[in-house]
Amino acid sequence: EPEVTQTPSHQVTQMGQEVILRCVPISNHLYFYWYRQILGQKVEFLVSFYNNEISEKSEIFDDQFSVERPDGSNFTLKIRSTKLEDSAMYFCASSIASSTDTQYFGPGTRLTVL
Amino acid sequence: GNSVTQMEGPVTLSEEAFLTINCTYTATGYPSLFWYVQYPGEGLQLLLKATKADDKGSNKGFEATYRKETTSFHLEKGSVQVSDSAVYFCAPRFQGGSEKLVFGKGTKLTVNP
Numbered sequence: 001e002p003e004v005t006q007t008p009s010h011q012v013t014q015m016g017q018e019v020i021l022r023c024v025p026i027s028n029h030l031y032f033y034w035y036r037q038i039l040g041q042k043v044e045f046l047v048s049f050y051n052n053e054i055s056e057k058s059e060i061f062d063d064q065f066s067v068e069r070p071d072g073s074n075f076t077l078k079i080r081s082t083k084l085e086d087s088a089m090y091f092c093a094s095s096i097a098s099s100t101d102t103q104y105f106g107p108g109t110r111l112t113v114l
Numbered sequence: 115g116n117s118v119t120q121m122e123g124p125v126t127l128s129e130e131a132f133l134t135i136n137c138t139y140t141a142t143g144y145p146s147l148f149w150y151v152q153y154p155g156e157g158l159q160l161l162l163k164a165t166k167a168d169d170k171g172s173n174k175g176f177e178a179t180y181r182k183e184t185t186s187f188h189l190e191k192g193s194v195q196v197s198d199s200a201v202y203f204c205a206p207r208f209q210g211g212s213e214k215l216v217f218g219k220g221t222k223l224t225v226n227p
Contacts, residue, residue: 048214105160
């Protein structure tokens with residue numbers, strides 16, 4: 001069964017450093033998403049991406065964040081200058097189309113900012 | 115505005131007990147409704163969904179019915195197993211052109227043998 005994959009599973013970085021989180025969505029899916037879950041809190045939407053552009057983003061997704069689909073398979077989230085409060089589990093998801101389609105999630109990347 | 119309220123846990127049950135986890139929403143339209151489950155150390159998995167009023171989603175013995183009148187989507191299972199121990203999230207996707215899921219706070223379920 002096709003699944004969303006994410007690398008690395010755990011990333012440790014120093015405050016102020018740039019990090020790139022990688023995701024490989026399910027191959028025939030067209031919509032891609034990033035969510036995050038700060039420890040002990042609820043899962044929050046960051047951004048959705050379709051047709052090589054951002055289709056929706058939350059207030060959390062400020063200028064420090066960017067997303068890219070550099071090739072036909074990868075979908076990345078970049079944080080330019082990490083802060084302590086960026087420490088969280090980051091989930092990538094994909095869906096065939098939007099509206100009522102199901103979003104399938106990857107296993108997550110745990111980001112720890114020291 | 116649009117919001118979701120989910121019963122907070124933790125919930126501890128004995129094996130074969132009946133489970134209900136409440137989820138209600140406030141919306142200007144009719145959202146699609148999802149339950150996701152997160153097993154220990156794993157990511158989010160879709161458990162079940164319903165996209166219109168009176169639809170019933172079901173999977174692995176879990177059920178939830180889309181109740182427009184009470185704006186609810188309560189998760190139920192008649193007989194839980196130890197392997198059902200996980201965190202359960204109610205997640206509507208509201209109308210109005212938004213694609214995002216809005217997650218409830220999650221309910222941690224522990225089932226003891």
